[in-house]
Amino acid sequence: MQIYRIDHVAQVTPDLDAQVARLSGLFGFRPVRSWDDPGEGVRGARLEIPGSRGQAWEVVAPSGSGSSLQTWLDEHGGRPGLHHVGAEVPDLEAVQAELEVRGIKATDGARGRWLEASLSPPEHGPGVLWRLRGPGSLDMCGDSSASRAVTGSSDGPSLGIVALDHICQAFHDRDVLARWYQDLAGFVQVWRTADEEHPDMADLVLNIPGSAICWEVIMPRGEDSFISRFLDKGGPGAHHVTFEVSDWDEAMAACSHHETPTFDDEEGVTDGAAWKHTFIHPKHTGGVLVQLFWEERPGVWVRSDKVPPRWT
Missing domain, CATH: 3.10.180.10 (2,3-Dihydroxybiphenyl 1,2-Dioxygenase, domain 1)
Incomplete structure (x- = not known):
């Protein structure tokens, strides 16, 4: 398909x-x-x-x-x-x-x-x-003859989102799911972490041909992985959705304005360019774990050439 x-x-x-x-x-x-x-x-x-x-x-x-x-x-x-x-x-x-x-x-x-x-x-x-x-x-979106056009505006600052970057799914084995998606629908692996890079997880990213949105697969590693707890609780479902923001300070100011806390903040430098990311808990987003990231230069937060694909 x-x-x-x-x-x-x-x-x-x-x-x-x-x-x-x-x-x-x-x-x-x-x-x-x-x-x-x-x-x-x-x-x-x-x-x-x-x-x-x-x-x-x-x-x-x-x-x-x-x-x-x-x-x-x-x-x-x-x-x-x-x-x-x-x-x-x-x-x-x-x-x-x-x-x-x-x-x-x-x-x-x-x-x-x-x-x-x-x-x-x-x-x-x-x-x-x-x-x-x-x-x-x-029709599956409600955009049928029964729907109506609406307009809306908001007061105060927003996160400054510039793209929906990817959807993340938790699964017990990233390669099993990646091969399945490749065979089923032509998903293409473009990036993966090295097996030992993180003590509690490993991940990879798949491009979906024709779509600007990517698909991430995360799997547990070690004895006390947050992904294992997620899988035990709800099975191999969607874990989070990730958005890119244009200005990190403005995004954090918007979170403060809307009384929305963040957690698991991280930052670093790759190839001489800075990046930052954080999460917003589902109770503050209407039920979806949201990840936000900013990068000083396109491609430094997730590099497609970081680790070559291991499977075909």
Whole structure:
């Protein structure tokens, strides 16, 4: 199968308006569409991410009775979180056939206009939910005839995000998952840490052909890895989402203005250029662990030539 591009990242929340306000304020996202479809059981909003043309952020909330989103929230103790990654494929029927061959269960949505499925190896648990659509329709985002255009503005400073850089998935073996994604959808490995570089983790980064957003895979190392605890708690799902900011001091000032703490701050110098990164806890973002980074020169925070790929 082929993924043409990642279209959006979606999070589910019990309070749509509050989450849209948070994303508009601290994150500087711009609301562009909204919808309310009790028949489908969903209210939603689509927001533009600065610097990420073609990719958006979607917020969905339960609407009406019997909403599957309400079931999702109930199963997660009422806590908001990342719901799915939306992507466009050239041929939806071909994708469905490929998934069936691989034993991946897919669910039809919007009367067959999109599919929902985890693209991870089915024997390793649920993984990350993807919502896939063919060309010519944005119904999976609510951008149908029932949606309406909206405009929004925020007061105060924002993070100064310039791009959605990558989505990170935790998995027990980075090479197993990377080979699977390469074989399934043509993901290409471009970067990896050396096996012994970190005491508690190892990672690699995959390019998704046609998309500006990359896919990171992290795996546990050692006896007390935070990734092991994550996998024990929820399985091999999405771990965090990473954004690039244009000015580090302004981003930290925006966090202070919006009373949003950060943690695990790190900084360094690579090839003579500085970089910094930090995290924002899910309780301050509406249920998604967010990583922020800044680099003095493009390519020094994650260098594609740092360690050559070990597998083909």
